[in-house]
Amino acid sequence: GDSVTQMEGPVTLSEEACLTINCTYTATGYPSLFWYVQYPGEGLQLLLKATKADDKGSNKGFEATYRKETTSFHLEKGSVQVSDSAVYFCALSDRGGAQKLVFGQGTRLTINP
Amino acid sequence: ETGVTQSPTHLIKTRGQQVTLRCSSQSGHNTVSWYQQALGQGPQFIFQYYREEENGRGNFPPRFSGLQFPNYSSELNVNALELDDSALYLCASSNSGRAHNEQFFGPGTRLTVL
Numbered sequence: 001g002d003s004v005t006q007m008e009g010p011v012t013l014s015e016e017a018c019l020t021i022n023c024t025y026t027a028t029g030y031p032s033l034f035w036y037v038q039y040p041g042e043g044l045q046l047l048l049k050a051t052k053a054d055d056k057g058s059n060k061g062f063e064a065t066y067r068k069e070t071t072s073f074h075l076e077k078g079s080v081q082v083s084d085s086a087v088y089f090c091a092l093s094d095r096g097g098a099q100k101l102v103f104g105q106g107t108r109l110t111i112n113p
Numbered sequence: 114e115t116g117v118t119q120s121p122t123h124l125i126k127t128r129g130q131q132v133t134l135r136c137s138s139q140s141g142h143n144t145v146s147w148y149q150q151a152l153g154q155g156p157q158f159i160f161q162y163y164r165e166e167e168n169g170r171g172n173f174p175p176r177f178s179g180l181q182f183p184n185y186s187s188e189l190n191v192n193a194l195e196l197d198d199s200a201l202y203l204c205a206s207s208n209s210g211r212a213h214n215e216q217f218f219g220p221g222t223r224l225t226v227l
Contacts, residue, residue: 004155036218043117043203043218044156089155100146100169101205101216103155 002027006090006104013080014112021075021107023064023090031092033057033066033073034101038087047075047088082111115140117206117219125225126194134189134222136204144168144209145187146216147179150201162187163209191224199226 007022025033032051036044048057053068062077073090090104118137126132138145144163148156158171162181176192185206191198201223205216 041220043220044205045218046215049215091155099207099209100158100161100171101148101156102158105155106153 002031002092002094002102004090004092004102004104006088006107008105008107010108010110012110012112015082016079017111019075019077019080019084019109021088021090021109023073023075023104025071025073025090025092027071027092027094027102029094030068031094033064034091034093035062035064035073035075036089036091036103038089038106040086044089080109080111082113085109085111117204117217119202119204119219119222121222122220123223123225125227127227128194128196130194130226131190131192132194132224134191134202134204134224136187136189136206136219138185138187138204138206139217142206142208142217143185144207145181145185146205146207147187147189148203148205149173150203150221151197152200156203159189194226196226199224 003026034049035047037047048059050057050066056065064075087106089106091101120135146161147159150156160170161168165181178190181187201221203221204219207216
């Protein structure tokens with residue numbers, strides 16, 4: 001079945017450092033890809049998405065490019081802030097049926113001032 | 114526009130009991146999906162309801178059941194609770210008429226089974 005593998009955490013960075021969180025997927029067909037963020041005590045918020053190969057999703061300084069050839073969707077940000085501290089989930093959604101989301105295990109990010 | 118709401122926020126039950134969790138979908142949305150998030154893990158798909166019918170189910174036993182009402186709100190029922198059912202239960206609503214079916218999540222219900 002479909003699956004998502006994320007870089008293991010936790011990840012700790014200093015403010016203004018560069019961030020990359022790796023995500024690879026296995027899926028039949030052509031899924032849509034997502035990054036969700038979960039702040040402490042809250043539900044999931046959609047951060048960005050890409051729906052076809054070579055699409056780049058971006059939001060709040062974060063970017064990720066849908067790479068079909070490497071089945072990857074790595075999350076990047078050039079300069080992180082303390083407020084970016086959260087758990088980040090990579091996910092895919094198939095295009096048919098229930099279009100359920102399949103999530104990776106999550107990566108906890110902590111940014112120190 | 115009202116977002117997805119869930120109740121209760123927290124719940125403590127004992128093994129063998131039954132529990133009902135509630136979700137109100139975002140305005141304009143006709144589809145509700147439920148996910149279980151164990152501590153330190155990513156959410157796992159339980160099932161989805163569209164127009165009051167189950168529209169897909171993950172790898173969960175039949176003691177996990179659900180309902181969707183005409184106003185598109187939903188309930189998740191779990192019978193014969195087990196210790197491993199302790200988790201954050203997330204509800205997500207979407208509009209299946211839209212392309213790519215973006216799902217909007219509620220804050221979750223934290224269930225503890227003792």
